[in-house]
Amino acid sequence: MIALDLIGIGTGNPEHVTLAAIRAMAGADLILLPRKGSDKSDLADLRRQICETHLPDLSRVVEFDLPVRDASGAYLDGVNDWHDAIAQTWKAQIDARLPQGGRVALLVWGDPSLYDSTLRIAARLGITPRVVPGVTSLSVLTAAHAIPLNDLGAPVIITTGRRLRDEGWPAGADAVAVMLDQGGAFTHIAPDGVTIWWGAYLGMAQEALISGPLDAVAQEIIDTRAALRARHGWIMDIYLLRR
Template identity: 50%
Template sequence: MRTMHVIGIGAGDPDQVTVAAIKAMNTVDVFFVIDKGAQKQELVDVRTRILREHVPTDHRVVEFTDPPRDRAPSDYDDAVDTWHDLRARMLADLVDAEPSESVGAMLVWGDPSLYDSTLRVVERVRAVLHSPFEVSVIPGVTSPSALAAAHRIVMNRVGEPVLTTTGRRLRDEGLPDGVTAAVVMLDSDCSFRSLPGWHVWWGANLGTPGEVTLAGPVDDIGDEIVARRAALRAEAGWVMDTYLVHRP
């Protein structure tokens, strides 16, 4: 394969797809899509809707099943490394079967640079193939950007930094000393509850018709966020959320 585009498609709204992304998608022969099972079919459907709306040119869609992953490993880094390696092996076989002059693409939620494994997997694929392809990256609207827009807020106070971290690190380590604002992603445990007195701006399934946002002091709305998140997951089988917290 000649080229692989790794394209950020925003948080789920087809209108968030950038002009640069649309131009790149219309040069693609084959889109590689990870199938994450029946419960998350809606995620594939969103990608299909984006292609239908923005890519009138001829193209193919090749799906491959996401390999199993240990969600509670004793060694988190090793488990993720193994998972990435399994993904890369599957994708390498598919890429190797493509004609040498074809152009491929993978569509990435939000932006490929922020808590996403696609670029790491693609680099592993390039390393094992005899004729490695070129890679281009098209940035997309991140979920923190979509969150701030949904709440109509600026993420940082004047002149102050914002830490970007994960729910696992917040749960296990807390926030570093001196941090007054943080964006937290990939948090299935609602770890903001460890920050009593802080203010939280939360958003789930941002950019989709089912978007839900809540904001207020953690002490006041923490339980409501937990309940709404659980209800969304029970209804659809999945939920993608992120939140911003500020020290008072």
């Protein structure tokens, strides 16, 4: 029988890994680390660094290559097909390495419940996992800027860059947290009276932060983001908008 742990590991800083996460990692018979291609090799390196920091024995840590998503068709269809392929890749690794069963762990950036599909992929295999929560990029963003997420009694909408670009400012929201932006979705909203708090590589050594009135700092964020992506080959960023 296979048991599965989905372990939130924060945003890349080994000090953000919780005691519960370390305990779950130590109790796993197999820890699978996905590789997402050479342009994101730093991500695999960070997962390895987290394992090296918190585990005395790395013999149970195995890396594998993730399938590549086909971006040529409809977005949701492509993502669902990709998740099917990932589920089968997990199964192949587990069957090959734990034929008699055991406990498998996957290390998930941030928290497995917030804009991450690991839970949906696990469901494709008919496995109900144990989830170990992690520090999220959203909480690290607000901590880095030393701001509260919301004003007193005010709502916050968490959405994606794609939806902000296509649909504009969400109705009824005083503040909008934007994740999974390919870059510059905030240029598709009216900037008047809007403040932005932006962060990239949160919790990592290369962390970058910019904040201010949107109309004053939007271009600086776009330029900084492009330069950082060119330097590192990948970027993970998030921002909070408030008006």
